[in-house]
Amino acid sequence: MCHSEQLNKTAELHEFYSDLHIHIGRTKNGQAVKISGSRNLTFENIAKEAALRKGIEMIGIIDCHSPFVQDDIMTCLDSGIMKEIEGGGIAYQDTVILLGSEIEIRNTGAKGAAHVLTYFRDLDTMQDFTRWMTRYMKNVGLSSQRIYVQPRELQQEIIDRGGILIPAHVFTPHKGLYGSMSRKMSDVFDLRGIAGIELGLSADSSMAGYLSELDGYSFLTNSDAHSLGKIGREYNKIRMLNPSFDEFRLALERKAGRQVTANYGLDPRLGKYHRTFCSGCNSILDDEAVVSLADRCPYCGSIKMVQGVFDRIMSIADREEPFLPIHRPPYCYQVPLEFIPGLGKASILKLLEAFGTEMAILHRASEQDIASVVGEVLAHRIVMARNGTLELSSGGGGVYGKVVRK
Numbered sequence: 001m002c003h004s005e006q007l008n009k010t011a012e013l014h015e016f017y018s019d020l021h022i023h024i025g026r027t028k029n030g031q032a033v034k035i036s037g038s039r040n041l042t043f044e045n046i047a048k049e050a051a052l053r054k055g056i057e058m059i060g061i062i063d064c065h066s067p068f069v070q071d072d073i074m075t076c077l078d079s080g081i082m083k084e085i086e087g088g089g090i091a092y093q094d095t096v097i098l099l100g101s102e103i104e105i106r107n108t109g110a111k112g113a114a115h116v117l118t119y120f121r122d123l124d125t126m127q128d129f130t131r132w133m134t135r136y137m138k139n140v141g142l143s144s145q146r147i148y149v150q151p152r153e154l155q156q157e158i159i160d161r162g163g164i165l166i167p168a169h170v171f172t173p174h175k176g177l178y179g180s181m182s183r184k185m186s187d188v189f190d191l192r193g194i195a196g197i198e199l200g201l202s203a204d205s206s207m208a209g210y211l212s213e214l215d216g217y218s219f220l221t222n223s224d225a226h227s228l229g230k231i232g233r234e235y236n237k238i239r240m241l242n243p244s245f246d247e248f249r250l251a252l253e254r255k256a257g258r259q260v261t262a263n264y265g266l267d268p269r270l271g272k273y274h275r276t277f278c279s280g281c282n283s284i285l286d287d288e289a290v291v292s293l294a295d296r297c298p299y300c301g302s303i304k305m306v307q308g309v310f311d312r313i314m315s316i317a318d319r320e321e322p323f324l325p326i327h328r329p330p331y332c333y334q335v336p337l338e339f340i341p342g343l344g345k346a347s348i349l350k351l352l353e354a355f356g357t358e359m360a361i362l363h364r365a366s367e368q369d370i371a372s373v374v375g376e377v378l379a380h381r382i383v384m385a386r387n388g389t390l391e392l393s394s395g396g397g398g399v400y401g402k403v404v405r406k
């Protein structure tokens, strides 16, 4: 391709807000898919929430392997409110839905299990994948079920169907590949068949920069939403021609000008598993020293500890300092409104009425305008959240971190 053509192509590219890890709670007729997900988290409601309230232009719904969900998808297609698009995916108004699945894997010999995400181009392919998976899964209708095949065999089945494979929330002690399964991804998968990495709520790009294995991959920050409100709690900005499966794949590969251009995520310290937690004395061990699981709790001597993401990364790092390759986009910290001290449900509702979406409040509204709705003190805290100047205390052991109240 000649240079000028390339420039023309690049000029047509735009950035799209994307959140690629959203669960289904129930189907339209009340069938449970993710037991811990909300009842109103249906295929159609997710599309509406993303398109009409959140302003998210590409979403990945990762329970589309469930035949019950597939029934709902077909209803939406038949009624004409949604349609399959040429590049892969399903359009609802200006938002495109990618059809995905979250699957639990276990490796022979490895201690724990891990979650992976996969996406397919269209409903037919997803249904074909479901037929294959049914043979190796106890209940294919439910979310994030264990598959009883070796990870590399699963990887091959995904690749053979033209799918995308992305290890999910890789560092969390709860079903993260590095967090609970393996020190090296290459022990689990063929690295060439991995399309990208989901960081998860307790890690950011620079923490992941301690592992040389991850240098070549694009990182994703997704919400892992179990309720409508949490959609977009973490998200990505992705440069593409338009939101679609094919464009998403190009962006992960950073081809033809496509790429993830920003990650928006929780400050890792606010994540539930950032530091090691001792369940013997209920303390978060966030002093400077890294606590390994071979250690005893420095406070009570117990060995009942849940290792934090930070501590885990330090214990498996193959570098002294994090390395950020030149292609790595900025990681922008977000403090969701619900974390801001003194900002209750009623005030959040008032803000949403005034400014439309949480994104608009967190990133765009002026301090003055916010103050006219909830007063100066809270407006100031919201602006401090935006600038990253709030004082935080670390989370751990399943408890979120906190903003320190001053």
Ligand SMILES: [Zn+2]
Binding pocket: 102, 115, 144, 168, 169, 175
């Ligand atoms: Zn998961």
Ligand SMILES: [Zn+2]
Binding pocket: 021, 023, 102, 144, 224
């Ligand atoms: Zn999930």
